[in-house]
Amino acid sequence: MSVTEQGLLEREKDTMTLNMGPSHPSTHGVFRIIMEMDGEVVLSAQPEIGFLHTGIEKTSENKRYVHVIPMTDRLDYLAPPMNNLAFCLTTEKLLGCEIPDRAQTLRVIMCELARIGSHLVWLATHALDIGAMTVFLYCWREREMILDLNEEISGVRMMTSYIRVGGVMKDATPEWLEKVQKFVNYLPAKIDEYELLLTNNPIWLDRTQGVGAMTREEAINWSLSGPALRASGVDFDFRKKRPYSGYDNFEFDVPVGKNGDVYDRYLLRVEEMRQSRRIVEQALKNLPGGPCNVEDNKISLPKRDTLHTSMEALIHHFKLVSEGVNVPKGETYVPVEGPRGEVGFYIVSDGTSVPYRVKLRAPSFMAIPGMCKMMDGSFVADVVAIIGSIDIVMGEVDR
């Protein structure tokens, strides 16, 4: 086809529209961006989402509280325990029940392992997008160990559903705790290894420093959260500022960035992995004894061996399995700090065992307009770096 036939000579505008996605390797899911380009510079980026819409919020309105938990796993599928925790904490706030210390510490261990796992996947894919293949393979190796730990404690590698309303699924065995300890001892040298490959690597610096920078005010105004917000200099972490699940008993630092660019977000997440490791180490050292579920059998299942001897336990078991937990009327929201930022469920209860309305506050969803703002004026190659640095998970964007 000749140039005149394509209509290239009659073009009115001097810019080009470039489509990326919906199925593009760097978008880590199905996500489409339509970019208006002037040469190699992005003038504006228009995102399109919804390809992975599963209707989880609508489905939740027709399921009992206990049945919603496995669905929350599928939202942010890289760190399911955070979603479980956010859902359970909100339900427990409506129920007004106190969780035993052992369950809280086990929850913290699972959540921090998930944060490390999620950051490992982020580092792997982010580095691969920019062109560092080795880091990808290294990170995947360590993440596999976390998945093995998940499998041993909950029976499932990814979608653990380990955290339940009123406690956790089952108690951790001493063998499992020993394996977690081994992993905790093993990890620091590996994080140093990733840093050795990237932190002072001139190619990495060129590709990330000064790219996608956002000031403190912009980051707040565009509702970024988690590492992306802290990289811009906002010292806010829900674990520190509004401790839940006994996070106030642990010593850890919240890293804060300065420039708010892709490089700062990288440094911050790597440091967060170290801090999460510290928390798991302390949790293993000070793991309290006692039950790992609330005693109230109207909320958590009675012990299996009592079913054969106690009539009351049998009734409770039957009521819980057939009807579920009746949650008092009310509505509330409990934010937790997920690997991508503020995660929380707004639950409206009408007093039955089925939630009336469930709404997820998804950090990835809220970050997408801000992310596209960062792309304005950047090169097309930087778009990939910016998407990677925000670490979006399409499961929770489209819900």
Added chain:
Amino acid sequence: MTSEEVIEKIQSMVGDDIQKGETHLGDAVVFVAPDALQKVAKALKEDADLRFEYLSDIRGVDYLDQDREPRFEAVYELHSFEHNHSVRVRVGLEEENPSVPTVSDLWKGALYPERELFDMFGFDVPGHPDLRRIIMPDEWEGNPLRRDYPLTIEDVAFSHNREYKSELVKPKPPTR
């Protein structure tokens, strides 16, 4: 500030514009009419003692089954990083033409959740620069998160069955 202090402060500042202020399960909750939302939101953001600089989320709720007046609600969750407190702003919306003014001029983060309100609940958001469907396809009919939208029945887009009549499988709107 604690939730009680936040409510007290808001009542002393814009007491005439809010319908009710209360603490519910320890959270500060303010009820606002849609006309007063922008004024209240501006005050919440700009006051030095409150400083709600961060919009966490906007949700829609449809209270159809609870026989509550008004039927719809838009709920805004605001945080202040400086003072580490939060407030929830609940805006009741009428069943006929639910409409809530945009707050995206104050918080840019409101752009997407407001589009979601339009998409999932059919709320009109006057003042929004780009109000169109966000999660559902553009040609979708209905607003999926409304309580009278059926959960499982879906209209068939096309069929190889020549005798297929779309009226037969179309969902009937449930009666209130």
